[in-house]
Amino acid sequence: MINLRFRANEQNEIIIPKTMKAAYLQKPLEVSVENIEVPSVKGKEVLVKMMAIGICGSDVHYYAHGRIGNRLVQYPHIQGHECAGIVVAAGDEVTRFKIGDRVAIEPGVACLSCDYCKEGRYNLCPDVQFLSTPPVKGAFVQYLKHHENFLFExxxxxxxxxxxLAEPLSVGIHAVRRGNLKPGATVLITGMGPVGLMTVIAAKAFGATEIIVSDMEPLRLVAAKRLGATRAINFTEVDTNDVVNNVTSGQGVDMIIETSGNAKALQSAINMVRRGGTIVAIGFPAMEEVPLNVTKMLQNEIDLFTVYRYTNTYPLAIKILESMGNEIGHVITDRYSLEDINEAMKQAHTNRSGSLKVMVYPN
Ligand SMILES: [Zn+2]
Ligand SMILES: [Zn+2]
Structure with a gap:
């Protein structure tokens, strides 16, 4: 580990402690904060002092159920993958960063040499090491070692x-890219959890002029409007189909992006997208198989794209977030220290109607 090769400015010389706090998921619904050694770095590894970590829906799912599909948590597990911090040490082959750089961390480190990686679809790399996806440990630590290729100033x-938020926004950017969203498009986005909200931002940035959103939580619908949604539908009160028909004179929208994982939302998308339109599925349904009206899809030549994580999105996500200035802070509703991780996870797990993004500050 080279600590002295790169120096922070005189006033804020960086001292790295020997031990740090890390949050271990010990069993479902139970996290304990332990002292462990601060990792050392070599080669192209960079040591990042963690300054903020967002809790993701997938973190909450592993926390509560210990699994997502056939992916099982191996206890004790460290969660967290939406994170940013400051560079405090760098291996001797690191060229892109120096001590003191502020960085967003892209959590999936791909091999960059397999066929998928070479093709640019490194989200499909069979050897990807994605923070917090078992068995890979995650970001709820005070210091994290990460490959420089997946850090962004x-x-x-x-x-x-x-x-x-560059992490969930990346999912939204990948979705609109996959669906080839065109300027002037009319879009329906179903589900206004954090990924849905970030997808609103992405759709707007890519030029959608009509962005209709649906959810059942008023707080989320209000947030969506503040981020650029043109119409917000509470589907417990209003029929989404009727709104889409009104807005598009019965034609259907150009694109539907489904983020909720609700099987019905995916099924009914086929009835609300225009002929030749596009559906992009982000949300994972609770069941593996969902019946879809394929006849209607064929007759209307409807494209269905799926989204798994993202590739090459971070630089753009950072630019979009920067351009939003104060317009986006309202998405973060709850703040906790790493010591209070249990409370933070509980809040994210149980307070759907009162919380959007729950944030943890390890330092
Ligand atoms: Zn996430
Ligand atoms: Zn690869």
Whole structure:
């Protein structure tokens, strides 16, 4: 580990402690904070002092159920993958970063030499090491070692907590890219959890002029409007189909992006997208198989794309977040220290109607 090769400025010389706190999921619904050694770095590894970590829906799912599909948590497990921090040490082959750089961390480290990686679809790399996806440990630590290829410098004007949103925003960017969203498009986005909200931002950035959103939580619908949704539908009160028909004179929308994982939302998308339109599925349904009206899809030549994580999105996500200035801070509703991780996870797990993004600050 080379600590002295790169120096922070005189006033804020960086001292790295020997031990640090890390949050271990011991069993479902139970996290304990332990003292462990701060990792050392070599080669192209960079040591990042963690400044903010967002809690993701997938973190909550592993926390509560110990699994997602056939992916089982191996206890004790460290969660967290939406994160940003400051570079405090660098291996001797690191060329892109120096001590003191502020960075957003892209959590999936791909091999960059397999066929998928070479093709640019490194989200499909069979050897990807994705923070917090078992058995890989995650980001709820004070210091994290990460490959320099998956770190991105953030501008001074961007706070660490907003920079963590580059991760869920990446999913939204990947979705609109996969669906080839065109300027002027009319889009329906179903589900306004954090990924849905970030997808609103992405759709707007890519030029959608009508962005209809649906959810059942008023707080989420209000947030969506603040981020650029043109119409917000509470589907417990209003029929989404009727709104789509009204807005598009019965034609259907150009694109539907389904983020909720609700099987019905995916099924009914086929009835609300225009002929020749596009459906992009992000949310994982609770069941593996969902019946879809394929006849209607064929007759209307409807494209269905799926989204698994993202590739090459971080630089753009950071630019979009920077351009939003104060328009996005309201998405972060709850803040906790790493010591209070149990409370933080509980809040994210149980307070759907009162919380959007729950943030943890390890330092
Ligand atoms: Zn996430
Ligand atoms: Zn690969």
């Amino acid at each position: 953030i501008p001074d004007s961007l706070s660490y907590e907003i920079a963590t």
